[in-house]
Amino acid sequence: MAPERHAARVVALIIAALTLTLGLGVAPVAPAAAVPPARQAAAPGDDPEGGTPALRAQLEAASKGYLDAKRALDTSVKRQAQLAEQLKATETRLAEQTTRVGELAGLAYRTGRLGAASALLNSGTPEGFMDRAAALDAVTANEDQALRELRDNRDQVAEAKLAVEVEIVEQRKQQAVMAKRKQQAERALTTANSRAAQAPASRGGSRTAAPAPRNSDGSWPRESCSVNDPTPANGCITPRTLHALNQAKAAGFTRYVSCYRPGGSGEHPKGRACDFAAQKNGFGGAATGGDRTYGNNLAAFFVNNADRLAVLYVIWYRQIWLPSSGWKSYSGARGDPSSDHTNHVHLSVY
Known part of the structure; x- marks a missing residue:
């Protein structure tokens, strides 16, 4: 092939290549494909939900903490209501036991709380002695039982009142946690927008x-x-x-x-x-x-x-x-x- 023809052919190939390249470079760009219903997974730190990972973490922690505290508060309020009912019932029993002890004390005073020897001296027959001794034993036993029940009920009232006070403290603590979590969430959002x-x-x-x-x-x-x-x-x-x-x-x-x-x-x-x-x-x-x-x-x-x-x-x-x-x-x-x-x-x- 003559040098002139060879050079001309090389030039023609170069021009064709440039034309093809330029044609591709200036071709209209195809529109981006529509986002499919099932969106593509985001890379870590590139969340399509908006906001930032730090904001989302703050909101998650704040809402979880708030819900946990609210559940504890609701539970404490229910316990307090139950304790209040128990306290009311115990105080009613305490009033009844106090009245009963007073009645037994009056009975003991009227009978003189005589011992067996005094009962024997004041009874004309052995049968009278036995009847009087048995009656005194019954009064004494009833009085002892009433006194024990009275002490037990007083202890239960004191314990119930203390338990109510403990629940009140617990409720104040959970309310403070809820307020803190509320502030945490709102501070995070305030930082993100206004x-x-x-x-x-x-x-x-x-x-x-x-x-x-x-x-x-x-x-x-x-x-x-x-x-x-x-x-x-x-x-x-x-x-x-x-x-x-x-x-x-x-x-x-x-x-x-x-x-x-x-x-x-x-x-x-x-x-x-x-x-x-x-x-x-x-x-x-x-x-x-x-x-x-x-x-x-x-x-x-x-x-x-x-x-x-x-x-x-x-x-x-x-x-x-x-x-x-x-x-x-x-x-x-x-x-x-x-x-x-x-x-x-x-x-x-x-």
Whole structure:
């Protein structure tokens, strides 16, 4: 091949390559794929729920501590009521025993508390002596028993009063813990945002949920991520999370739900949280109209049944509900519908 033709061919190949490369470089960029209903797992520290891992940890700790203290307070109040009833009954018995002892003392005074020898001197026959001695023994025995019962009842009254005082101290302690946990949650939220918040308007949250199982002392049992997540997230959740999910469905909230997520902060990786889409077709843009009403009603359902479902917090439409503080403003990290929670209701349970 002649050098001139070879050079021309090389130049042509270079031009073709440049044209292809430039063509690819300036080709229109395809639009980003829509976020599927089952969102991708977040990397650690990149939580699509918004906020920060530190904020979520503070809210979890504050709500757990508040619920634990509230349960202890409720238990103490019940114990105090029971002790008050016992004290009332014991004081009634004490008054009755005091009257009886007074009557026996009067009887002993009238009979002179004679010994067997004096009874024999004052009785004309052996049979009279035996009758009088037996009567005196009976009076003495009754009086001794009445005195013992009187002392026992007085001791029981003193113990009951002390127990009531102990419960009052316990209640003050738990109230202080609840106040501290409330401040902890509100300080964390104040650091994150400063906007005021109002409760979402709702008319559909009045349905009563069946209560989740508790321990015999009223506390919530410790649960792990041990049951299959029935949502498309295909992970694991706790039995209590499954209970809340099923109760929401039973109340008529049957739109798309996703629970388990392996990455990020908060309760999703622990199987203790679910995201309930406000729209019928999954997570989309900010909910409006009937979709927003659906979200309002669902959020109200969880709030109204918080004690039955062990709710730690509910997030919906840039607001968060805490058992200690009610509705507060909640700022998302990126301002999108997911982190602002304008397209789904987030539920976290104990």
